[in-house]
Amino acid sequence: NAGVTQTPKFRILKIGQSMTLQCTQDMNHNYMYWYRQDPGMGLKLIYYSVGAGITDKGEVPNGYNVSRSTTEDFPLRLELAAPSQTSVYFCASSFGVAELFFGEGSRLTVL
C-alpha cells in the first residue's frame, strides 16, 4: 500500500496563478483532510471530507476549494494565489475518527 500520496512536493507560484494539489489514498478511508503548516504554528485545517461527495470548511478555507468525487482522491485547488498561501500543505486520511495517516507534504511558495 502506498498510503497517502501528495503531489507536487514543491511548487513556486506567481501571485494570481492557480494550481491544484493532488492527494490520493489507497486505504479506503472515508475521512480526508487538508492542513497547512506555518512556521511556529500548529497545523490548521483547511477543508475536510467525511465521504465521497461531501466536503466541509475547516478553520482557514478562504482562497481554497476542494472536491471529493471518489473515495480515493481529495484535490485542493488554490485560486488566485497570494503570498499568504505560502506554506507547507499536508493531506491526511483516516477511517472515521481513528488514527490519521499523512502524506509527505507539499511546500508551496507564492512570489
Add this chain to the structure above:
Amino acid sequence: KNEVEQSPQNLTAQEGEFITINCSYSVGISALHWLQQHPGGGIVSLFMLSSGKKKHGRLIATINIQEKHSSLHITASHPRDSAVYICAVRRSGGANSKLTFGKGITLSVRP
C-alpha cells in the same frame, strides 16, 4: 489561551537519556494523538489514546483525563528520535469533531 499547550518548547538531550514531553489541553476530548515529524519530512502518527497508557517500542504515552494532561516518554533516547513531536486533541461531541493541534516540541538528541 491555546486549547493545546505543549512543553517544553525545545528540548535537547544526550543519547541514552529518558525524555518526557508534555501536553495540556483545556477542553473535553474524545481522543488525543501524538505525532512525529522529522525535519523536512512527513508526519507520522505515534499514538491515539483516550485513557490510560500505551507503549510501542521505546515510546510510552499516558493520559490523565481528569487533569487534562498527556505525556510522551522516550526511553533510551537515540539521535534518530530527533524530531518535532506534536500533540493533537479531538474535542468530544460528534463524529465530525475536528482535531486541534499543538505547536509541537522540537527534540534534539545528541550522540
